[in-house]
Amino acid sequence: MNSSSVTLLASGNSLGAYIPAMHLNTYLQDRGVRTEVHVLENLYHEEIRCKINSTKKAFHADFSVALMGHKLAKPVDSSLDEEEVQFLLDSWIRHGVSHFAVFTGFWLPILEKYKAIAYTPLDIHLIRLDVCDTPSFKVHKSVYPDYDNVWLYEPSRLSPDCYIASDEKELLPYAQRDGRILIHGGGWGIGTYASTIAELRQLGYLLDVIVYDPSEVEEDDGSTRYFGTEVSWNPWSRDVQGRHSFPPMNQYVREDGILRAMPLGDYTAYTDLMRNCAAIISKPGGATLNDSLSYGIPFVMLEPFGDHELQNSKYWESCGFGIGFAEWKALDYSEQLLEEMYRRLLEQRSKINHLGRKTHAAENSSYV
8 A cells, every 4th residue: 555545444342453553543644644543333323332341341250251252253234323334435435535454354344335336446455463364354254355465474474574553663672671561451351361460479570460440450569550541431432633542541559448540641651661561461362462573572371362362372472472371380480481582573573564664655755
């Protein structure tokens, strides 16, 4: 894609299909590319959209419920408000929108409609952040081969091809990092991450924990820090300028039972945490793989959420960038192993380009 205007199609249902889109959005805008972000949930019937948070809570509370929901994934066509969809399509026609970066397969039925009425050639890239199909692409397997599928991690390649971040900063040298370990459960706060926190605290590790809900913040112990997304925020809302934004992040501290929330400010404060950490512990979602590569973070992987995350974990281990938590524990939580992973990440990162350089460069710029 060689265009001065790009439309990014994301989803708020999973931050894994939202945060990378926002990173690419920031990167392109900083290079003079006009962008517009659309979040799929804004096209849902309002009653469907209102149910999302209750579903998230159920998935967060019970990983087995989340796994079952994953297996039952289906197209979202019945959730769409056809008037809103038509309004969007009409807007694209009026403005001659033709260049797209798509972060979830659930947009494909809408793009199929647009292809049927668009009067200019379309340049549509499906950004594939996992090693194999996620549910949103799996349910549209008859359609997506007709598009340009941009795989960041493809098993046929022995190493990742590109990464997505808001910038192209070099990795922070491992020896300069503060040795903290970042733990989270992805955008929905699901998986087995919570059980690792007490174990590692007892061993004296310095932890940065991303909580799903502030109620999870424990009494301050002087070494564990807690962070989380502002509870009132959701990805399908827009800011005062009418734009989608990164989630506002808070640091939480509980002292004598009283919880305080301190805004982190710009989202770069959170990415700086990632740049500075010694390892990340989470389920092997595609967006977390991207964080691992973008910021040079050794990845200690927890139980996967679905087959695509299982394949992600196998691929990351084969690259030497990650290890399963049980295996790391069996190796007595080897810090040397983590540093070896960092060196491999550093080497790979030096060989590859940002996705924005590869496929979404501004016209007549040095990024083509």
